[in-house]
Amino acid sequence: MQYSIIIAVFIYEIVVIAGVAWFLSRKKQKHADGDFALGGRSLPTSVVAVTLALTVLGTAHILGVFEMTWSMGASAVWFSIAHVILLVVVCASTGLWVRRLGVSTVPQILEMFYGRNTRLLVSCVMAGVIFGILTIETQGLGIIISSMTGWEIKNGAIVGGMIGVLYVVLAGIKEVGWVNLVNAVVMYIGLVLATIVLAFKLPGGSYESVSNFYTDSGNGFMLSIYGTPEILLTFGLGTVVAVVFSQGINQMLLQPAMAARDEKTIKRALWIAAPLNGLFGVFAVVIGLTAKSIPEFEVLGPKVAATTMLVNLLPGWLSALLLASFLAAILSTFAMTSLSPATIFTMDIYKRLYRQNASDAELTRVIRITIVVLAIIAMAVASFLPPILASMNWLFSWLVPIFWVVVFGFIWKRHATAAVLTLVSAWIANSLWSFSSLPEALNMAGTPNAYVTLGVTLFVGVLSNLILPGETGYFKSTDYDDRLAQMKQE
Structure with a gap:
């Protein structure tokens, strides 16, 4: 010592x-x-x-x-x-x-x-x-x-x-x-x-x-x-x-x-x-x-x-x-x-x-x-x-769908059901990929969890937003215009 x-x-x-x-x-x-x-x-x-x-x-x-x-x-x-x-x-x-x-x-x-x-x-x-x-x-x-x-x-x-x-x-x-x-x-x-x-x-x-x-x-x-x-x-x-x-x-x-x-x-x-x-x-x-x-x-x-x-x-x-x-x-x-x-x-x-x-x-x-x-x-x-690092990358995978749900809400469309479906689907996929034999069954053992959550997020998120109606993205909304006006006054 x-x-x-x-x-x-x-x-x-x-x-x-x-x-x-x-x-x-x-x-x-x-x-x-x-x-x-x-x-x-x-x-x-x-x-x-x-x-x-x-x-x-x-x-x-x-x-x-x-x-x-x-x-x-x-x-x-x-x-x-x-x-x-x-x-x-x-x-x-x-x-x-x-x-x-x-x-x-x-x-x-x-x-x-x-x-x-x-x-x-x-x-x-x-x-x-x-x-x-x-x-x-x-x-x-x-x-x-x-x-x-x-x-x-x-x-x-x-x-x-x-x-x-x-x-x-x-x-x-x-x-x-x-x-x-x-x-x-x-x-x-x-x-x-x-x-x-x-x-x-x-x-x-x-x-x-x-x-x-x-x-x-x-x-x-x-x-x-x-x-x-x-x-x-x-x-x-x-x-x-x-x-x-x-x-x-x-x-x-x-x-x-x-x-x-x-x-x-x-x-x-x-x-x-x-x-x-x-x-x-x-x-x-x-x-x-x-x-x-x-x-x-x-x-x-x-x-x-x-x-x-x-x-x-x-x-x-x-x-x-x-x-x-x-x-x-x-x-x-x-x-x-x-x-x-x-x-x-x-x-x-x-x-x-x-x-x-x-x-x-x-x-x-x-x-x-x-x-x-x-x-x-x-x-x-x-x-x-x-x-x-293995633990870090597994933890990071849980946040991947949140990133895209927020991005969709800013620049594309806002629909609560689509957002929840995207989040929950990605989280279930992340869990199955870690705690089940699914990767081996699909002959994809070793594929990073981040790839899985990203793929599920984009598939479910894009599809659900295409099918379901919703408000326009925040950057295209009157709420955003009001926020910009408020910032100029501040």
Whole structure:
């Protein structure tokens, strides 16, 4: 156990989190509606950009990529490529739409288009999916802390979860955003330095020994981002479909856009968020491939080999800096995956059904309580240690039909029955594909769930909207014209 590294990392996290919270509390501002969950819709470009980037740069990008390089090598970088495409979609379309409508949650859009029952249905599913992601992020916190302490992962998850709650519960999304800004700078300084120093620790002082390891063992495909045709078709393109058509409408990613100062802020944020997020995957793949090529770390297995290698091979100060940045990136995603379902529960269920006249103070209190409850449950679930990227892609598949139902409502047609049929059909298909022998019966074993949910969504959604009458798409409606007029007055 390397006490100096552990102490340095924990001091860094606590000082940054507490310091930012103190700074925000000292600033004399007029508190707007939704200040805790949406920051008064006043976040600047820099904060929105790094929050978008780090919200989807957590356990899956770091430990998940380390884990996947074990079997598919550099092809694991497709997870990062998919998120770059995702950020383009969000900053050019869905992020702008939610900011323009002034909504607090994605399910609010479903009520505008399809009625209250559809909103409640989507609220329950989306909150459940985000909670699933939260459990994986909690596992990631446990793995990082386990690498530094030698504790069991479940014990590390408890400590990490407690820090994660502190990350968000003090000042809400403003706290998350400004802490992210500090952590993003530290993270990239640590990554670049670690990648350089790590090369000098290898035989020959370069990564040539890593390349030779895979070439000599007959696994040269692991050095290419295209891998094998099977990997490219199933994992690579399947991940793009799962990520873009799920996260593109996910509350956890769109909440920072809802909190942006204006639409121009979101558009400008793309030029920071996309490279900040995408480049990280390249560094993660290099580290993951290196760990497997060194026998003493390869025997540890995919869960902890890479992080253990960093602790053992890098100078103490640099490993502390890098692990602190990894922990911070995962904490950022932990924060948003606890804040966003808490926001959905508070706004779409508690306020919508039970306390429509609730004050901002009451709503903030409910959000905070919900965050703590979700975090406690996530700490318990994280000990089961499911495969990270495989679990992520399965969870993402549940949100694919929501993306298309919202898009149909914006640009084509709005019919409640068509929307519900599309959602339920896709969710049933996703469940059957995971928990029955249907893939084997159709001779399609290995086909990603995202392909299945996308296919069912488009078939049922297009067919039902063609058959059933409905209101014109929102962008063609008088409601949208009225909203534009209201925005000009504001």
